[in-house]
Amino acid sequence: MSSEITLHQSHRFRRSDVERNYQRVLDAAREVFGESGADAAMEDIATRAGVGIGTVYRRFASKDALIDELLKLSIQAMRDAADHALAAAPDQGLEQYLRATGREFAAHARYAGLLLTRPADPEARASLRAALDELTRRAVESGAVDPSVTPADAMAVIWGMRGLVQATPDLPPDAWDRYLTIHLNGLRHPIPGPGH
Numbered sequence: 465m466s467s468e469i470t471l472h473q474s475h476r477f478r479r480s481d482v483e484r485n486y487q488r489v490l491d492a493a494r495e496v497f498g499e500s501g502a503d504a505a506m507e508d509i510a511t512r513a514g515v516g517i518g519t520v521y522r523r524f525a526s527k528d529a530l531i532d533e534l535l536k537l538s539i540q541a542m543r544d545a546a547d548h549a550l551a552a553a554p555d556q557g558l559e560q561y562l563r564a565t566g567r568e569f570a571a572h573a574r575y576a577g578l579l580l581t582r583p584a585d586p587e588a589r590a591s592l593r594a595a596l597d598e599l600t601r602r603a604v605e606s607g608a609v610d611p612s613v614t615p616a617d618a619m620a621v622i623w624g625m626r627g628l629v630q631a632t633p634d635l636p637p638d639a640w641d642r643y644l645t646i647h648l649n650g651l652r653h654p655i656p657g658p659g660h
Contacts, residue, residue, distance in 0.1 A: 488513040489520055490537070493530050498574030506530075534572070535579045539588045541568055546595035555606035558599040558618065559648055565622055566640040569629040573637075576630050596622075609651040617655065621647045 492512035496504045506527055510517040524530040545564035549557040572579060593615075600615040624647070625640045 485515050485519055531578050535582045549599055554602035555608035558603035561599050566625045566644050569626050570640055573629045610654050612655045613651050
């Protein structure tokens with residue numbers, strides 16, 4: 465019985481060690497990709513994470529696999545944010561989702577170009593677009609934004625935040641938040657011209 469308990473504890477510790485190393489590698493990859501972009505070396509990531517190169521390659525077969533994992537985690541964070549926003553009050557959901565999107569862009573700003581080179585998961589993209597459409601509809605119906613506001617307008621704000629975060633790394637990290645606040649104020653008033 466005692467040996468079974470010891471074996472179980474050993475397995476649990478091993479699992480927790482694997483999870484800890486996984487997180488270290490991801491954190492290190494974010495830093496190193498932010499500094500070196502596509503030229504980042506897996507050896508540098510392993511060194512920054514404080515693990516052996518074999519540990520990195522056991523989890524990620526290549527640099528592309530590591531970038532794909534970062535993208536997958538970012539998309540999952542956006543899906544979670546969409547779920548939370550859809551559960552919020554109708555007059556708050558759209559703003560909540562847009563702010564979560566801005567925070568996610570800012571978190572990956574220094575290596576966003578790498579993520580954008582990866583093919584997007586069509587199902588995830590469709591799911592996020594459907595959530596944005598629904599959040600925009602609710603915002604309009606609740607009076608949180610002008611009735612002329614369309615999902616395309618909300619998407620334009622998202623593209624604008626992404627461009628701001630990517631193109632101007634010398635701006636304060638929360639510049640996107642000021643940009644978003646300005647545009648949210650604008651969406652509360654009639655928008656000239658037809659929606660697209």
